[in-house]
Amino acid sequence: MDKIAHYRTLVKDILTEYDQLANNPPTPEVETILAFDDERNQYxxxxxxxxxxxxxxxxxxxxxIKNHKIWIEEDWTEEGIANALVNSGVSQSDIVLAFHPPEVRRDTDFAVA
Incomplete structure (x- = not known):
């Protein structure tokens, strides 16, 4: 499996697991939705x-997923999706915390871009 396909699978698996945990018990009036677009690499x-x-x-x-890296554009989870990705074997140098400005990203252990 190539790198991009592997990252797609990991991202979808992690988001699916988070969604299942968050919906137990479900809130009937609020629907959680997972939207996966493999063609455009958007999740x-x-x-x-x-x-x-x-x-x-x-x-x-x-x-x-762009430029062979995982760009986290938004993350309001308690643990952090980046940590889940690292725990699944993704190198910190392949994860961009895109919700931070580039000058702040330099001060993290993750990729700048």
């Missing part, structure tokens, strides 16, 4: 629905 976990009289909508995680 999103988001919620839509209603919490009493308030609209719920938002992205919890958005990941894209």
């Amino acid at each position: 999103i976990w988001f919620q839509v629905g209603w919490n009493q009289k308030e609209r719920v909508r938002g992205i919890t995680v958005h990941i894209q």
Whole structure:
């Protein structure tokens, strides 16, 4: 399996696991959605629905694979998707914390770009 295909599989597996954990027990008025686009290498976990009289909508995680690296565009998980990726064998040099500005990324153990 080539690197990109391997990263696609890892990202989908991790997001699916997070989604299953978050929906136990499920909130009936709020739907969590996983959107996987292998053609464009875009992976999103988001919620839509209603919490009493308030609209719920938002992205919890958005990941894209580009330039042979995993770019974490949005991550509102407690543990951090980057940590889950590292624990699955992905090198920190192949993970970009894109939600940080480039000058901040230099101060992390992860890739700048």
